[in-house]
Amino acid sequence: MKVGVPKEVKPGERRVALVPEAVKKLTGKGFDVVIERGAGKEANLTDSEYEEAGAALGTATDAWAADAVLKVAPPEPTESPRTGSLLIAFLSPLTNPELVKRLADARVTSFAMEAIPRTTRAQSMDALSSQAVVAGYRAALAGARELGKFFPMLTTAAGTVRPSRVLVLGAGVAGLQAIATARRLGAMVEAYDVRPAVKEEVQSLGAKFVEIEVKQEGDGSGSGEYAKEVSADVQRRQQELLAERVAAADVVITTAAVPGRPAPKLVSAEMVRAMRPGSVVVDLAAETGGNCELTAPGTVQVQDGVTIDATLNLPSQMPFHSSLLYANNVVNLLTHLAPEGELALDFDDEITAGAAVTHDGRIVSERVRDAVGAPA
Ligand code: NAD
Numbered sequence: 001m002k003v004g005v006p007k008e009v010k011p012g013e014r015r016v017a018l019v020p021e022a023v024k025k026l027t028g029k030g031f032d033v034v035i036e037r038g039a040g041k042e043a044n045l046t047d048s049e050y051e052e053a054g055a056a057l058g059t060a061t062d063a064w065a066a067d068a069v070l071k072v073a074p075p076e077p078t079e080s081p082r083t084g085s086l087l088i089a090f091l092s093p094l095t096n097p098e099l100v101k102r103l104a105d106a107r108v109t110s111f112a113m114e115a116i117p118r119t120t121r122a123q124s125m126d127a128l129s130s131q132a133v134v135a136g137y138r139a140a141l142a143g144a145r146e147l148g149k150f151f152p153m154l155t156t157a158a159g160t161v162r163p164s165r166v167l168v169l170g171a172g173v174a175g176l177q178a179i180a181t182a183r184r185l186g187a188m189v190e191a192y193d194v195r196p197a198v199k200e201e202v203q204s205l206g207a208k209f210v211e212i213e214v215k216q217e218g219d220g221s222g223s224g225e226y227a228k229e230v231s232a233d234v235q236r237r238q239q240e241l242l243a244e245r246v247a248a249a250d251v252v253i254t255t256a257a258v259p260g261r262p263a264p265k266l267v268s269a270e271m272v273r274a275m276r277p278g279s280v281v282v283d284l285a286a287e288t289g290g291n292c293e294l295t296a297p298g299t300v301q302v303q304d305g306v307t308i309d310a311t312l313n314l315p316s317q318m319p320f321h322s323s324l325l326y327a328n329n330v331v332n333l334l335t336h337l338a339p340e341g342e343l344a345l346d347f348d349d350e351i352t353a354g355a356a357v358t359h360d361g362r363i364v365s366e367r368v369r370d371a372v373g374a375p376a
Pocket of ligand 1: 031118170172193195
């Protein structure tokens with residue numbers, strides 16, 4: 001099977017779907033790999049490193065002509081997957097009906113990285129998690145950079161500096177990494193998540209878990225590992241209790257998300273106004289609308305003296321390591337779908353069935369069909 005990696009064309013996307021190490025893994029398993037010249041440039045990966053790893057270099061057309069195309073961002077309207085090919089990328093299939101239709105019409109077999117089941121078996125392919133680690137780390141660094149204060153306590157001849165206070169809302173993969181990073185920089189960290197199950201993880205990172213007693217039906221902690229959307233009443237109660245913690249924080253990093261839903265609004269405009277001037281809100285949930293009422297996705301703005309950083313696509317700011325982790329996820333999925341080097345799809349397998357979007361001219365995912373309003 002020939003695998004192609006085009007250079008990402010979406011503005012601001014600096015990641016690449018395969019790094020040289022991942023090319024080596026694939027060629028070792030008998031895959032042929034063609035990389036578009038310059039595909040890794042933004043991630044500081046050179047064409048010669050790809051060649052040394054066993055890839056052939058080519059044009060975008062050569063990469064798109066492969067049997068399987070590996071990408072980070074969904075194809076842009078200018079990019080045309082070849083009829084009958086395999087495509088693996090983040091595809092935003094629930095909110096991108098035109099693309100899904102285009103892929104089905106071109107009989108492309110497509111797999112969406114964001115639809116990989118969040119199970120132990122699929123962990124090595126879980127790109128949402130690998131990229132959330134990068135986003136959480138970068139969010140803590142952004143908070144530290146934009147704050148006019150030190151994170152750590154310092155004792156100097158010129159006086160003692162008290163540590164900054166960081167509040168992390170949402171302690172999933174990104175939130176936990178933000179906590180760990182802020183702690184390493186010496187900040188005092190508190191965190192809150194609607195799932196009380198994360199309390200121990202938060203504490204093991206040296207942060208304090210903010211307890212908010214809202215135990216009633218529909219409290220959002222969900223039946224399993226994942227959060228559900230909370231009711232308006234519970235949200236109001238959470239906000240009252242959180243207001244005090246937000247006002248005391250120098251930096252608030254928000255990462256709260258509910259799969260398939262807009263981000264819950266946890267930080268109101270009033271809460272921002274109660275923060276000290278110079279404080280910072282880093283809203284990692286900006287991709288899905290933001291956790292802060294004042295968030296304008298894709299911008300960094302100052303309101304009432306508080307910086308609200310809603311930069312999108314944080315993983316792209318650290319393209320070397322985000323590409324490395326993403327490439328491992330993609331290679332693990334590809335070798336799952338083609339263990340002997342040729343596609344051997346088993347739609348009874350939960351990973352294959354969970355991540356598949358289109359196959360054989362059809363939209364195979366029921367969730368995607370419902371979301372894009374396509375018939376069964
Ligand atoms: P996510 O990005 O969907 O959400 C981030 C966090 O926001 C979650 O922890 C969620 O509980 C929290 N949240 C939602 N609504 C909230 C609210 N109103 N107030 C406060 N917090 C709120 O989640 P994620 O990081 O992708 O994954 C969540 C968890 O799932 C992880 O921490 C992990 O334990 C688990 N997980 C398991 C696997 C696996 O087993 N392979 C893989 C990935 C994640």
